[in-house]
Amino acid sequence: MPRPLPKAAVAEFYRRLRDALPEPKTELDFRSPYTLVVAVALSAQATDVSVNKATRPLFEVADTPEKMLALGEEGLASYIRTIGLWRNKAKNVIALSRMIVEEFGGEVPTSREDLMRLPGVGRKTADVVRNVAFGHPTIAVDTHIFRVANRTGLAAAKTADAVSDRLVRRTPPEYAYSAHHWLILHGRYTCKARRPECWSCVVEDLCGYKDKTPAPQTASKTAEETAP
Structure with a gap:
């Protein structure tokens, strides 16, 4: 270390x-704090590119917790099957949407503690939402x-x-x-x-990493010079 x-x-x-x-800026597509929560929850163990491909059509039909609940777990699943762990994520998105409606009046909470009460939302997701959606320096x-x-x-x-x-x-x-x-x-x-x-790397000279990778051309040149 x-x-x-x-x-x-x-x-x-x-x-x-x-x-x-x-x-x-974040590379996840979103329209509101709610769609950001959904996108970040879906991004666990998945790339932003794969999540964006799924959420673009999804958010056309379900960009509020109320619309997501109307879509239902099976309906949501049809949009996110290309994302890893989609079954569990579909359950969590429906569950967090229900909690947002029933306990927070349809609005995404702003505190880390309340965000982490949402199913499928851990500290990382909560901090992303607080930073990107609400401007907190997390x-x-x-x-x-x-x-x-x-x-x-x-x-x-x-x-x-x-x-x-x-x-x-x-x-x-x-x-x-x-x-x-x-x-x-x-x-x-x-x-x-x-x-x-x-x-x-713009911070290469500041970095404490010992095994720094040489430029490709330098590596090739070294190989040529040391060849028998």
């Missing part, structure tokens, strides 16, 4: 991510953010919740709102799990 980045390096880390992508830790935080030394910890808590403490206030998006996109497209693209 790399050493924690110094405070000044953390600020510089975020500054560079911001300069590279000034206005980061940092929802998925596999990408967990990897980036631990690999770079930005906020190394053994669990997602511990990483989230540490990121919240270590992220300068001016970067807090967009930190979630910068980190997830950085993990998704640059700091990849199998082959991080260190050669194109």
